[in-house]
Amino acid sequence: MKKLYGVLGNPIKHSLSPLIHNDAFVHNGIDGTYLPFLIEAPYLKQAVEGMKALGAGGFNVTVPFKTDIIPYLDQLDDFAKSVGAVNTVVVKNQKLYGYNTDGPGFVKGLLDFMEGSLHDKHVLIIGAGGAARGIYFAMAGYPLARLDMANRTETSALKLIKDGSFDIQSTALSLDKAEENLANYDIVIQTTSVGLANPNESPLSLENIKRDTVVCDIIYNPLKTKFLKEAEQKGCLIQTGVDMFVNQAVLAFELWTEKSPDAERMKQLVLRNLGG
Ligand code: ATR
Numbered sequence: 144m145k146k147l148y149g150v151l152g153n154p155i156k157h158s159l160s161p162l163i164h165n166d167a168f169v170h171n172g173i174d175g176t177y178l179p180f181l182i183e184a185p186y187l188k189q190a191v192e193g194m195k196a197l198g199a200g201g202f203n204v205t206v207p208f209k210t211d212i213i214p215y216l217d218q219l220d221d222f223a224k225s226v227g228a229v230n231t232v233v234v235k236n237q238k239l240y241g242y243n244t245d246g247p248g249f250v251k252g253l254l255d256f257m258e259g260s261l262h263d264k265h266v267l268i269i270g271a272g273g274a275a276r277g278i279y280f281a282m283a284g285y286p287l288a289r290l291d292m293a294n295r296t297e298t299s300a301l302k303l304i305k306d307g308s309f310d311i312q313s314t315a316l317s318l319d320k321a322e323e324n325l326a327n328y329d330i331v332i333q334t335t336s337v338g339l340a341n342p343n344e345s346p347l348s349l350e351n352i353k354r355d356t357v358v359c360d361i362i363y364n365p366l367k368t369k370f371l372k373e374a375e376q377k378g379c380l381i382q383t384g385v386d387m388f389v390n391q392a393v394l395a396f397e398l399w400t401e402k403s404p405d406a407e408r409m410k411q412l413v414l415r416n417l418g419g
Contacts, residue, residue, distance in 0.1 A: 147197055148177040148399065151190055151212075152205035155179045157364065159413055160203055163392055166412055167404035175200065175400075182208070191215040194234065201233045201399040209273055216241040225307075226277050231395040244394035245274065245387070246281030251394075252386030253330070253359065261285045265327055268292045269318070269346050270334035271299040274361055278334060283309035291328075293321030295335075295346070318347045325351040331374075333360040338368035345370040354378035363388050366417050385413050 150160045156179065164177035182190045187208055192215070194202050204212050209228040213219065216229065217238040223229050229241035254261065264287050268275050271294035282290055289312035294300040300315035307313075316324070325331065337346045339362050349370070352358070358374035363384030371381045389409045396404045 144174070146173075146175040147194070147199040148175055148201055149180050149194070149199065150177070150203040150205055151180050151182045151187070151194075151208060152203075153182055153184070153207065155181045155205070158205065159388070159416055160205075160392060162416060163389070163404075163409040163412055164396065167396055167409065170408065171400065171402050171404060173400055173402070184208075184211070187211055188215050191232075191239065194232075195237060195239060199234050201231065201395070203395060204230055204232060213241065215239070222246070222280065226280050228273050228277060230391060231398055233398050242395075242398060243277055244391040244398070246277030246279075248389075248391030248394055249278045249332075249359075249361065249387040250281045250285070251390040252382065253332075253357075256359075256380075256382050256386065257330075257357065261287055261330075263288045264329040266290045266330045266332065267316075267321060267325075267328040268332045268334060269321065270294055270336075271296070271303045271315075272334065272336070275334040276303055278332060278361075279303060280307060283307055283311050283313075287311060289313065291316055291321075293318055293347075322347045323351065325349065325356075326353050328352075328356060330357045330359070333358070333362070333368070333370050336362075338362050338365070338370055343369060345373060349373045349377055349379075352377050352379060355380060357382065360384055361387050363413070364417055366414075385410060385417075389413060 161177050168175040219241040223241050223243040226243050231242040233240040291314045292300040293316040297317045304313045335346045356379045358379040359382040360368045361384040393406050
């Protein structure tokens with residue numbers, strides 16, 4: 144009988160997760176189906192219990208439920224616990240296990256892009272929300288020279304760095320200060336929702352950025368945000384949000400099925416769908 148998988152979120156109709164997971168089920172000979180579920184916030188608990196009652200093998204959780212879902216789960220893995228956000232749930236023996244594959248998914252994409260080397264890099268994360276937190280916690284395990292964070296609300300960046308208390312050089316900056324000091328960084332990671340809400344906006348100007356800096360945006364729709372277009376014009380190497388999206392899906396698929404899907408096939412499906 145087909146095993147149920149899905150994603151709980153609101154909004155959900157633009158999610159490309161059903162596309163790539165359903166294709167991966169067929170491609171890997173797994174009898175599963177992955178559906179999008181639009182959930183109203185007061186019904187989150189019932190929706191989670193419903194997935195268990197229906198015998199689901201697992202599911203994803205997306206905006207705005209990545210933190211709210213935690214009280215309804217039986218166990219979190221250490222990384223999800225420290226980040227305080229879950230995007231993947233495995234159902235096993237009537238128990239719900241929470242994971243966070245967003246941060247590790249981002250880092251996997253960046254490592255591939257950098258051909259494995261993050262050694263001694265000066266890294267700046269822009270934004271201090273949920274997505275930035277997963278990325279910061281995942282990146283802090285690598286031998287970077289520094290991992291700074293700039294945010295509109297500087298105190299949130301400071302709090303995030305303090306929460307992590309990792310043994311790594313890390314400073315919180317205002318967006319203005321980051322803009323001034325952009326030439327100090329080898330890698331700049333855009334995690335705010337600015338380019339998503341308005342494709343003609345960008346969280347800061349890249350006037351001072353160095354040529355050949357690696358510039359990533361975690362937004363994948365639009366494929367090339369204003370931020371990335373500006374970076375490209377300055378001679379930077381750009382990475383769109385598609386890699387993070389695909390890699391978090393690969394890790395989730397592995398947790399559910401113990402099989403590795405074809406990441407390149409997933410990526411091409413996403414790019415085709417986005418007209419890239
Ligand atoms: P997510 O889970 O996608 O990271 P979030 O937790 O709501 O979403 O975080 C959104 C991030 O985008 C925050 O860093 C936010 O900055 P504040 O902490 O100051 O709110 C940032 N952000 C949102 N709108 C912004 C804007 N117009 N200019 C600059 N930063 C913005």
